[in-house]
Amino acid sequence: MRIVSICPSNTEIVEYLGRTDLLAGVDNFSDWPLEVLQLPKVGPDLSIDMDKVEALNPDLVLASMSVPGMEKNIEALDERKLPYIILNPNSLEEIADDIETVGNALGEKQLGAEKAAAFREEVQQFRERAAEKAHRPSLYWEWWPKPVFTPGSVNWLTEISRLAGARNIFENEEEASIQTDWEDVKAREPDHICMVWVGVKESKMRPELVRRRPGWEEMQAVRENNIHVLEESLFCRPSPRLLEGLRKLKEILK
Template identity: 30%
Template sequence: MLRHFSRALAFVPWLIQSAQAVTVVDDRQQKIQISQAPQRIVSLLPSLTETVCALNQCHKLVGLDRYSNWPASVKNLPRVGGGLDPNIESIVALKPDLVLAAGSTRGADRLQALGLTVLRLEPRNHEDAQRVWHTVGQALHVPTADSDRAWQGIQAGVQTAVQSLLPKARQQRVYFEVSPAPYGASEASFIGETLTRMGVSNILPASMGPFPLVNPEWVVQAKPDVIMVGDSSRISMSQRPGWSGLRAMQGQRLCVFKQDESDMLVRAGPRMAEGARLMADCLNRAATDVATALIKPGIGR
């Protein structure tokens, strides 16, 4: 009897913590009060969805944006549009006690006006990602020690990827394309910051903003040694004037990431370490003149 009572007491601090109201600050510097641990969560941004699940709260998700696709357990959840076109009626019908959205999500003010608790967060660099991780953890009433431990694990994974880079792979000049518009990842983005930690030069300076719209001619003039792109960019790249003459294209120092790899790479969340490993692998292969996503499994097709 005493043993069972002692076990029950072990849960008391957690129960007390989960019952306490918390106040968190979102990206618009709004103070959001969350009276108790949310039980029904709608997420409108993939990186936030992944953060919820990485904090072992995946079972509380009841609705998602159309792009959230990891982990596999979320794939059958109801879809409520995207950040640019959220379905307000569908979201309200799910009766969430917390809505996680990007700062740019349309309709967020409307959802708040309807009485829903909306927390707006959108990580763009490593500092953002850490802040968002801890803010979501706090909002979900995850014990701080657990949240800290998990984040340290993510950072350790990123550092392991950084250290795996071969000496001759450093000092390469890289162009990382996020989408075929084309939008790129600059030094100010979490992708660019990871490349900087690897000792790699990014042709897109921080002054352009984290994910700038890029003039294709800029890339031609910059002459990157390595190009990293998603599979959706492959066709459009061959049609851009001057790109066929780039040394990265001619030397096959080109990594084309499959869709699931691209999804992981462009989300500032719990899978950043896996993304860093993909980039390090690409750079190492480029340095040894065998980098090509067309023939190397694990990098692309």
């Protein structure tokens, strides 16, 4: 079977299933596991080159709707009559469902069920440990600095926060992504600032710019130097690797 993944989180689900041997090509941003770097690239996830996808003669394309703008990829797949499935999870349970879905699509129904069960079990273990914590520090997740974008309640990072024994300061906002401003963040007084700028490597993110924002020097997180540059790849992709990010977050919050 020949699979083409056109979104990094899809590629990581295939890796979680242990079937990267089926990948014939991936999008330009797929970088895990390292072996996929050797595969043919079909373009950035928002600008997939469908000529390249079609040339790989896929039995299945793993598409996504996780980012606005990906709709045109689906339209192009339909036009070319290429076989595909769409993944679009917002929660950890939906990621577990997608593990099963991909397993079924690869003809590995039992494998998909077993790996999804293992994922759910690990999530449950984190949930039980988090329930034992008396103090829940507050977290501000910064997806983008200007304009400010941050996750709301309908997002895996709110779940990740809870599983780490903390809480997202925007957890009561009923959206997956919130556009706000620096004053609003300051007023919510987070204990920790987590920088996970989408598409930006950690080496390019500068905490000193956060400290210089008007009035932010008064914030507890800034005063106590609780500004954390985190791997975007472990927090911004709806894949099983979120649990690796969760383990790192728990270490930070000890």
